[in-house]
Amino acid sequence: MATAKHNIVIIGGGTAGISVAARLVKKGYDDVAVIEPSDKHYYQPLWTLVGGGQAKASTTERPEQSVMPKGATWIKKAAESFDPDNNSVTCSDGSTYEYDALVVCPGIQCDWGKVEGAEETLGKDGMSSNYRFDLAPKMWDMIRATRSGTAVFTMPSGPIKCAGAPQKIAYLACDHWRREGVLGDIDVHLVVPTPRIFGIPAIADSLDEVIADYGINLHTQSEVVAIDPTSKKFAIRDLSSSDQGQPSASAPCEALPSSAVATNADTVMSYDVMHFVPPQSAPDWIKASPLSTGEGPGYVSVDKHTMQHTRYPNVFALGDAGSTPNSKTGAAIRKQAPVVVENVDAYLKNESLGGEYHGYASCPLVVSNKAMLLAEFDYDMNLAPSFPSWLLDPTKPHRPYWQLKKYGLPFLYWNLMLKGLA
Numbered sequence: 001m002a003t004a005k006h007n008i009v010i011i012g013g014g015t016a017g018i019s020v021a022a023r024l025v026k027k028g029y030d031d032v033a034v035i036e037p038s039d040k041h042y043y044q045p046l047w048t049l050v051g052g053g054q055a056k057a058s059t060t061e062r063p064e065q066s067v068m069p070k071g072a073t074w075i076k077k078a079a080e081s082f083d084p085d086n087n088s089v090t091c092s093d094g095s096t097y098e099y100d101a102l103v104v105c106p107g108i109q110c111d112w113g114k115v116e117g118a119e120e121t122l123g124k125d126g127m128s129s130n131y132r133f134d135l136a137p138k139m140w141d142m143i144r145a146t147r148s149g150t151a152v153f154t155m156p157s158g159p160i161k162c163a164g165a166p167q168k169i170a171y172l173a174c175d176h177w178r179r180e181g182v183l184g185d186i187d188v189h190l191v192v193p194t195p196r197i198f199g200i201p202a203i204a205d206s207l208d209e210v211i212a213d214y215g216i217n218l219h220t221q222s223e224v225v226a227i228d229p230t231s232k233k234f235a236i237r238d239l240s241s242s243d244q245g246q247p248s249a250s251a252p253c254e255a256l257p258s259s260a261v262a263t264n265a266d267t268v269m270s271y272d273v274m275h276f277v278p279p280q281s282a283p284d285w286i287k288a289s290p291l292s293t294g295e296g297p298g299y300v301s302v303d304k305h306t307m308q309h310t311r312y313p314n315v316f317a318l319g320d321a322g323s324t325p326n327s328k329t330g331a332a333i334r335k336q337a338p339v340v341v342e343n344v345d346a347y348l349k350n351e352s353l354g355g356e357y358h359g360y361a362s363c364p365l366v367v368s369n370k371a372m373l374l375a376e377f378d379y380d381m382n383l384a385p386s387f388p389s390w391l392l393d394p395t396k397p398h399r400p401y402w403q404l405k406k407y408g409l410p411f412l413y414w415n416l417m418l419k420g421l422a
Contacts, residue, residue, distance in 0.1 A: 002088060002098045007031035008344065009089060009099035011079045013038065015330050015417070016105035016319030018067050019337040022420030025071040027345060033097065034068065035089065037078040041067045042133055043413055045330055045364070048165050049406060051130035051139035051275070052172030054369055059410070061133065067418050079106065082289045084312040101314045101344050104291060104300050108161050108320035108328060110278045115156075117227035117234075118276055125229040127274040130169055131161075142273050143173045148185040149272030152234065154224045156279040157193040158297060161320050161328045164363040164375070166190075166277045167197060167207070173275075174214035175368040183214065189269070191219045193239055200383065202395040203365075203375050210367045210397070227276070234274070238266040282321050291315060299323040304379070305356045307340045314347060316340050324357070326379060331362030334417055360384055364405045365397075372401035 008029060010017045013036025024032045041064045049055035068074050077091040088098045110131055112119040121127045128139040151173060155166035170190050177183040190197075190211070197211065197218065198204040211218050221240035228234070280297070281287065287298030291309060294301075300317035301310045304324045309315035318336040320328045335357060342355035359379025366372045373396060376384045385394035392398050416422035 003095040004033075005098040006033040006073065007099070007348075008033070008101045008103065009097055010034045010103045010105065011089065012036060012104070012106040012319070012321075013041065013064055013068065013074070014105065014107050014319070015413075016107075016333045016337065017103070018069065018418045019333060019420060020103055020105070020318070020340055021072045022069040022418060023337060023341040024344070025069045026420050027341060030071060031073075032069075032071070033073040033075050033099075035075045035077055035079045035091065035097070036064060037076060039064055043410055045162060045413075046410060047130045047133065047136040048162075048168045048172070048366065050136040051128070051143070051169050052366070052369075053140045053144065053176060054172065054406065057133060057137050062414070067414075069420070080285055082291055084290055084309075084315055087314065099314075101316070101348055102312075103340060103344065104286075104315065104317040104321060105319040106283055106286065106321050108280050109283045110280055112278045114279045115224060115227060115276075117229060118278065121227055121229040122276070126232060126272055127227065127229065127276055129276045129278070130165060131277060139169065139275060143176060146173075146177070146186065146273045147180075147182045150187045150189065150270055152189045152191065152224075152269070152271045152274040154274065154276050155190075155192045155194075156277055157223050157239070158279060158281070159328055160277065160280045162363075163327055163329075164365045166192070166275070168366045169275045170216060171210060171214065171365075171367045172369065174216065178214070179369075188214065188216045189219060190216050191222050191224055191236060193221060193223045195220055195240075198365075198375065200375065200377060200381055200395075202383075203373065206373060206395050206397065207365065207367075224276070227274075231270075232272065233268055233270050236267040236269065241266065286321055291317070293323050305358070306343050306353045307336060307355075307357060308343060308347070308353060316344055324359070326359040327361035327363060327377075329361045329363060330413070330417075331376070332360060334422065335360040337420075362386075364401065364409070366402065366405060367397045368402075370402055371397040371399055372405050373397040374401045374404070 043060045046060045080092045081090045090096045128135045130136045153170040196204040197207045225237045226235040282298040292298045339355035339357045343353040363375040
């Protein structure tokens with residue numbers, strides 16, 4: 001027997017869940033429940049600036065209770081499984097909640113353990129990451145302490161949240177080192193799995209200029225596959241090679257964990273400081289659920305325009321855990337949330353779904369402590385700038401965008417987006 005039943009149940013109290021809950025309450029729904037176990041709510045996009053010494057971690061954290069919409073029921077538990085045929089969700093304590101409509105948005109999972117040597121090295125031995133609240137300040141400490149040697153910035157294959165973050169920290173670090181007068185003594189490497197630094201040619205051209213200006217060595221179609229903190233070496237796999245069966249003769253892979261060979265390491269290099277970005281996927285319990293796509297990273301299977309589940313019409317998903325092929329950003333959620341609310345409302349009223357999402361995402365690419373490029377685009381990778389191109393060229397870095405990133409977007413997030421106003 002169910003513990004309780006609610007008109008609408010939302011899985012996850014992050015950006016997506018709170019935004020949707022706030023909009024539903026404003027729309028007049030008085031039986032909205034949010035299942036979220038965490039006491040804390042984080043504004044994660046600012047962690048890049050924390051790691052780059054431009055913001056304090058404390059400004060990115062607030063109590064979850066402070067962002068929970070008045071009028072919504074907070075179920076402070078962790079969801080564990082779905083039974084969509086019986087319209088219910090079971091939590092880790094065994095409690096079960098039934099629903100008329102379900103919104104799934106638990107976020108994305110950082111798979112720290114998928115790169116050998118990474119998890120045990122985090123936060124020490126010269127390696128940290130802006131993808132965790134406690135590690136971002138350590139990244140800044142390591143950048144500040146670096147005066148010479150080799151600095152490495154990594155990006156994994158597959159979708160990740162805030163796909164610009166792996167390169168943004170490289171630019172912020174180089175900007176700091178240049179101002180300190182030590183950039184010329186540091187060998188900087190940026191390792192990305194893509195053919196170019198960005199998927200839109202005009203933006204990639206601008207970023208190539210930034211990379212050349214800092215003297216960064218860009219490794220495209222490459223991925224870090226193993227890290228050895230003892231020797232401070234890491235292995236890179238060449239993703240462009242058709243023959244990945246053996247590492248190159250020049251790669252002394254015996255200096256790394258033995259699986260580096262098994263994962264087709266092509267090159268081994270040393271590092272003094274590293275910003276590591278883990279592979280990411282849907283949470284394991286989502287992958288194993290009947291709502292999953294059933295393949296690869298296991299996201300919740302939804303129609304990319306309506307956000308409605310492909311098999312269960314009373315289930316919707318948005319945010320990083322959804323299967324929509326957009327860049328996984330908070331800006332995407334800002335456009336997805338009103339579509340989900342419109343379509344949940346239509347479903348519950350037995351009306352046709354009218355809301356459509358067209359893949360809008362925004363990637364604020366900070367290139368220094370005073371300039372940023374704001375890449376905005378849709379499913380087809382067409383530019384979709386919020387500001388007129390005659391005012392601000394959307395393919396170039398600008399000072400006003402930096403002010404937007406540091407001050408405007410956090411204000412928008414805490415005061416408007418989470419309250420269902422933007």
